[in-house]
Amino acid sequence: MGIVIPLEEKKAAGLDSLLDLIRPDLERTNQLIIQRTGSDVTTIPEVANHLISAGGKRLRPMLVLATAGMCGYKGDGHLKFAAGIEFMHTATLLHDDVVDESNMRRGKIAARMLWGNQTCVLVGDFLLGHAFKMMVEPGMIPPLSVVSQAAAVIAEGEILQLNAAKDTTTTEDAYMGVIRRKTAELFAAAAEVGVMLAGRPKADEAAARSYGMNLGVAFQLIDDALDYGGSSAKLGKNVGDDFREGKITLPVVLAFRRGSEKEREFWRRTLEKGEIADGDVETACGLMKKHKALDDTIERAAHYGAIARDAMEIFPASPWKDALLEVVDFCIERVY
């Protein structure tokens, strides 16, 4: 006889441990971000703040601050890189909205709908210029190589995506090539730069880079799954945005390949031809469920998450390391 004692429920992973460690630095980074969007040309702070204050999670700057902190960096160059990388990210979002002809972004009306495509292109350029200006200030060449390489690679990824747009026969490998460049490269750069600033050996830089790269891939895959309702495939706010824009993401790649000819015809009509009728979003979600496309996208994400965690193992135990490992869990668990 005996009583069944429930196992203590595992606390959901979050960003709190990390936030506790980096809070003062993150606040200084935010101040820097606000300062550096200032311009006599008032359109610039208006547009930039629309996006920057729209409640992004600041994941990329957090990675810079966290890896720098973990490696005992003492200067304040990490603030410049954290803010600069957020600027690079924001510039990408502005240009993305123009390229994707999106109407919404982060649950708010897209900047291009308020200020026009022209202003968004130019404010993106302004932020990119200021990103570099800020990151040059600490006077360290190696992290500058990393971020400028990232800028070129991200654009390459966006062009690849544009070329593959609406192509339902895209392979999983080709899709991975796109998201490594367009999303994961900046996560990789963010994590690597923090370690570089602290002047740690190459092996540590490579570990942080691998962590960031795989975390970025996992993050994007979960985003893709969330766009079709996540693991529950429940229809909520913003579900089906990718679908309506004809975006080919991993859930589509899997559902298309696993589908019947009739189902493939559905994907071609909706995503390639853009002919979307009432009920098509529901049908798409149904097909995802039928073929376990979301479950398997999440499983793939977990695979990359595991690689990210292993990459971190060479760092000695510390609250910083634990917090960075928890970021991986957070990025994946948000799907449930």
Next chain:
Amino acid sequence: MGIVIPLEEKKAAGLDSLLDLIRPDLERTNQLIIQRTGSDVTTIPEVANHLISAGGKRLRPMLVLATAGMCGYKGDGHLKFAAGIEFMHTATLLHDDVVDESNMRRGKIAARMLWGNQTCVLVGDFLLGHAFKMMVEPGMIPPLSVVSQAAAVIAEGEILQLNAAKDTTTTEDAYMGVIRRKTAELFAAAAEVGVMLAGRPKADEAAARSYGMNLGVAFQLIDDALDYGGSSAKLGKNVGDDFREGKITLPVVLAFRRGSEKEREFWRRTLEKGEIADGDVETACGLMKKHKALDDTIERAAHYGAIARDAMEIFPASPWKDALLEVVDFCIERVY
């Protein structure tokens, strides 16, 4: 009695003396440009080469090579900055075409008409990323500050121009604020960077910067005058492009201010409302002539050209210095 002996006609200023001095460096820069537009993503070299090989004068890279040469620079970092600055310029042109909705560029069909706005935005971003990647390679921080500052300032100038677009009441001062940022800043950076690489004193950097800034302003003003046929106000190929796009340039600012109320109505109808009828380009050119708007734009250009020349005076006599002074004459004399 006697024979009238004609004064020896002054040889027209050209870029030949400069080209003779920098030819090997310019060839290496061109090779670097072609190399660095390479990408597995084949759209990128296609679009980039469409513009880069369209026969730009390579004035900006020439300034880098020339000021570095004049100051006795011995490394090869100047090639990276020359190519990087040409990439920055090309990225600006690509984004400009999108922003201006232009159909033509450098006498060729605009890239956006062939590949679409989306690709042009992204290839511009790719070039900007690679520009920085290349310029980071020599490992020198101070010239990186200059070029990243320039990137931000150029975008600011473009936004200012967009805000002032179609406003016929733009003042000459406001217009100067736009062209200093959008055009002259990159000339200034190009000239300054060459001197910086050679490790010369601040006064020499400032002199080269002032030369480049004023040369850039003169260059843009002559471009503006050429768009209405230059000093002869003769209608030729591409005359009236700015007019048809509703661009406010110095000739317009002067003709509008000096014009009668009826004439101002003409400028408002054509440039602000964009209602352009047959014969309007001719009328515009006629008004320019009547009010000496082109002559005075050229005179203003000559004024800035004179400042550029004086800025150079602190450098000791050399064939390099002479060639750089001749660039000023070339930029102005091409109007005749």
